[in-house]
Amino acid sequence: MKPDKIDELYFSDVNEPISLDRRDFLKKLGGGIIVVFCLGKLSLLDGWGQNKSDDALNFNAYIRVKEDGRINCYTGKIEMGQGIITSLAQVVADELGVPIDIVDMVMGDTKLCPYDAGTWGSLTTRFADPVLRAAAAEAREILFDLASTKLGVSEASLKLDNGVIYDAENPSNKATYAELTKGKKIVKNLEKKPDIKKAAEFKLIGKPIISTDAIAKVTGTAMYSGDIKLPGMVYATVVRPKIVGSKKLSVNASQLESFSGVELINDGDLVAVVHSDPEISLKAAKKVKVTWDAPEQKMDNETIFKYLEENISDNNTFQEGGSLEEGNTTSKSVLKAQYQDGYKAHAPMETHAATCYFEDDKLTIWTSTQTPFGTQDQLAKALEIPKENVHVKQIFLGGGFGGKIYNQQAIEATIIAKSCKKPVQLVWSRREEFMYDKFRPAAVMNVTSGVDENGKLNLWEFDIYCAGTRGTKLFYDVPNNRTRMFNERNIHPFGTGAWRAPGNNSTTFARESHIDVTAFKAGIDPLEFRLKNLKSDNMVAALKLGAETFGWNRKKKEGHGFGIALGEDAGTSVVMIAEVHVDKKTGIVTPIKVVCSQDMGQVVNPNGAAVQTEGGITMGLGYALYEEVMFNGGSVKSRNFSNYTITKFSNTPEIECVFIDKMDSKPQGGGEPAIICVGGAIANAVFDACGARVPRMPITPERILKALDNT
Amino acid sequence: MKQSISFKLNSKNVTVEVQGDESLLTVIRTYLDETGTKYGCGLGDCGACTVLVDNEVTRSCMTVIEDVADKEVITIEGIGTSEELHPIQEAFVKTDALQCGFCTPGMIMNAYGLLLKNPNPNRNEIITAMEANLCRCGSYGRIIEAIEKASKQLSKTL
Numbered sequence: 001m002k003p004d005k006i007d008e009l010y011f012s013d014v015n016e017p018i019s020l021d022r023r024d025f026l027k028k029l030g031g032g033i034i035v036v037f038c039l040g041k042l043s044l045l046d047g048w049g050q051n052k053s054d055d056a057l058n059f060n061a062y063i064r065v066k067e068d069g070r071i072n073c074y075t076g077k078i079e080m081g082q083g084i085i086t087s088l089a090q091v092v093a094d095e096l097g098v099p100i101d102i103v104d105m106v107m108g109d110t111k112l113c114p115y116d117a118g119t120w121g122s123l124t125t126r127f128a129d130p131v132l133r134a135a136a137a138e139a140r141e142i143l144f145d146l147a148s149t150k151l152g153v154s155e156a157s158l159k160l161d162n163g164v165i166y167d168a169e170n171p172s173n174k175a176t177y178a179e180l181t182k183g184k185k186i187v188k189n190l191e192k193k194p195d196i197k198k199a200a201e202f203k204l205i206g207k208p209i210i211s212t213d214a215i216a217k218v219t220g221t222a223m224y225s226g227d228i229k230l231p232g233m234v235y236a237t238v239v240r241p242k243i244v245g246s247k248k249l250s251v252n253a254s255q256l257e258s259f260s261g262v263e264l265i266n267d268g269d270l271v272a273v274v275h276s277d278p279e280i281s282l283k284a285a286k287k288v289k290v291t292w293d294a295p296e297q298k299m300d301n302e303t304i305f306k307y308l309e310e311n312i313s314d315n316n317t318f319q320e321g322g323s324l325e326e327g328n329t330t331s332k333s334v335l336k337a338q339y340q341d342g343y344k345a346h347a348p349m350e351t352h353a354a355t356c357y358f359e360d361d362k363l364t365i366w367t368s369t370q371t372p373f374g375t376q377d378q379l380a381k382a383l384e385i386p387k388e389n390v391h392v393k394q395i396f397l398g399g400g401f402g403g404k405i406y407n408q409q410a411i412e413a414t415i416i417a418k419s420c421k422k423p424v425q426l427v428w429s430r431r432e433e434f435m436y437d438k439f440r441p442a443a444v445m446n447v448t449s450g451v452d453e454n455g456k457l458n459l460w461e462f463d464i465y466c467a468g469t470r471g472t473k474l475f476y477d478v479p480n481n482r483t484r485m486f487n488e489r490n491i492h493p494f495g496t497g498a499w500r501a502p503g504n505n506s507t508t509f510a511r512e513s514h515i516d517v518t519a520f521k522a523g524i525d526p527l528e529f530r531l532k533n534l535k536s537d538n539m540v541a542a543l544k545l546g547a548e549t550f551g552w553n554r555k556k557k558e559g560h561g562f563g564i565a566l567g568e569d570a571g572t573s574v575v576m577i578a579e580v581h582v583d584k585k586t587g588i589v590t591p592i593k594v595v596c597s598q599d600m601g602q603v604v605n606p607n608g609a610a611v612q613t614e615g616g617i618t619m620g621l622g623y624a625l626y627e628e629v630m631f632n633g634g635s636v637k638s639r640n641f642s643n644y645t646i647t648k649f650s651n652t653p654e655i656e657c658v659f660i661d662k663m664d665s666k667p668q669g670g671g672e673p674a675i676i677c678v679g680g681a682i683a684n685a686v687f688d689a690c691g692a693r694v695p696r697m698p699i700t701p702e703r704i705l706k707a708l709d710n711t
Numbered sequence: 712m713k714q715s716i717s718f719k720l721n722s723k724n725v726t727v728e729v730q731g732d733e734s735l736l737t738v739i740r741t742y743l744d745e746t747g748t749k750y751g752c753g754l755g756d757c758g759a760c761t762v763l764v765d766n767e768v769t770r771s772c773m774t775v776i777e778d779v780a781d782k783e784v785i786t787i788e789g790i791g792t793s794e795e796l797h798p799i800q801e802a803f804v805k806t807d808a809l810q811c812g813f814c815t816p817g818m819i820m821n822a823y824g825l826l827l828k829n830p831n832p833n834r835n836e837i838i839t840a841m842e843a844n845l846c847r848c849g850s851y852g853r854i855i856e857a858i859e860k861a862s863k864q865l866s867k868t869l
Binding site for chain 1: 730732733734737741744745746747748749750751752753754756757759786787788791792793796800803804805807809810811812813814815816819837838839841842843844845846847848849850851852853854855
């Protein structure tokens, strides 16, 4: 799938599995029991029904019980810190009745794994997980069938314990998975929904499991794309313009002569040098003088909001109900406000990296990507070679957050490798990372709300610029409403794209800020106001749990404030309640405590879900309080962590995560949802603490002081 | 002009032929193939490259190799192995104090340096010592907890 297409999907709610394509794996596989499962269109939502036209080669998840009894689980998803290497193994192990440590996860390898559109949208646990569970359950049924024949006992009398099937009457009559699988090759395409375990039978699902990759990561043995070293490899440094979007006019490489062994690559707008020593490559690149034609600088980080509003008229109505006119005339009070959110960088700790080599016209690459199969397509196209000749290998990612779906570094590395005919490693500098980040877009939200004399919402008009509609389906009951989305491609001065729960961070901040503004005007407590106006039972239950956990009615210390924000993302209902301290003299905000209550359906790994939630909150405090890309047109002034501040140790509050207990239901998203509520909860807590309503993120001390001056 | 520079890396004597102004990070990652130490920013702003030089917490990306001559460097590879984890590594695992893992070696080395100097740091001392190490995944809370656990474990074994 093309990055553009992913972007488009990413900014809206994705509630079905992504399409598949036909691939031929089975011939290459060794022995054992192999269960393939086609994630056909809507198969899961339709209760696991299969598309009749599917055949054994059309699938996108599979499990193999090997002849040594170990389990291989193949998935096109990748591990970037979100913990699916653990949670997917966990569900497979539970269904197969084996310990988790005998499950080996093979992830994101385009040769070994079935096609997958990409790891984004908090889709893995929602869609890959049920499929793998079903495949594992099917493998278990096959093993029981084999055991019944081998042990001469009916299946009904067989029991399973830790990968051993035995006769319940005579436990010494038993067979291990390894014994049952030896010398066999059984390939089965799942055609009907097998009996998957019920919550009461779970041994691993729902239990807190520590990340299975933790030991590799604490010992420094976990491999990332920049850790691969190939014989004869050279290190590439790309010569960059100062302004994003510049076109190359001319190259003067005369000063390269003083470096022996340096090679220049000059291909279209890509200018780079390579050398077997990365330090020499870096020094040499500085000596290459490129003249660039830079695009006009039309706006900066202050004027951008007006620019977006004035220059985008294209819009479509996402939802509508009642009549805005009616809402305007019948509301007791009508409140209008504009909310703004600046550009944010993904800033993963690992910059974009790729290591690759050619063998004839066959390419092998390790690259930090959330879309290995997308990378395969992009590279085949860029290099004009067949897709089958591109092999993207499994590798850990040092963070992704939606920023690693575009694969520019992979394209650059392979063009360089093709040109210099040597294995190449390209690791972007932090400066490059900040230029080509595909930032979370700046956004403007215009909101008009109306409330009747009983404190019931009567009007909600929501115009969204550049933040999409993901998560904006109204869960408040408002008879007169309209939500419009204004967007235009290429309006931004540099690349923008998907950033952890795209758009939903900006729109949730705007909606939840304005809900508090409206409640304040109506003279109603923010918790009570929400309970009065919510229409979603799931949200009400999560809000009650959150408020109770937080202790909403407890006494506040001097200078402290509490704030609530609600949101929906990836099928999960999120409630966040924050406590902050605001120093009224300096405007400095100290996050004290954050409670997050979520209804995410079945929680597969409560430990992993808590880690993701804590991570989302911690990262989210950055966009709420500190992060803003400074720029003038395509000249990005935020170049490193010294002038792009993210959350640090000292800003991390006490965090408590609670989940609604729904073990028999379908799992929902976990990687993204929690982060969407941080901005709104902080904005509302800041207001509660000091009376400053800051309608623009990040909520900086200067903006707080300015808001205080205006009150 | 290349020169020979010798130093101790994880208890082994090593010698490299270098100009002298190469970063310690390049030397350990590229010339000596110890890739556990990571490049995060190249300016000492993130801590992913943290190692110990003569038991002092050091940003290897900002240290030129000349300044390391005859000194002792300890990296993540030098404090424990998968079979025998150092108590700090073990505490990180047990607390699940990591996500993508890219900042983890730097975090552990900074914690290692802290506990060498101050075996029983309080929460604020941990935060102050660790403050300049960044984790984008947001595992700070668990990292503090892991360091507290490791500190307790280490004082028990002493």
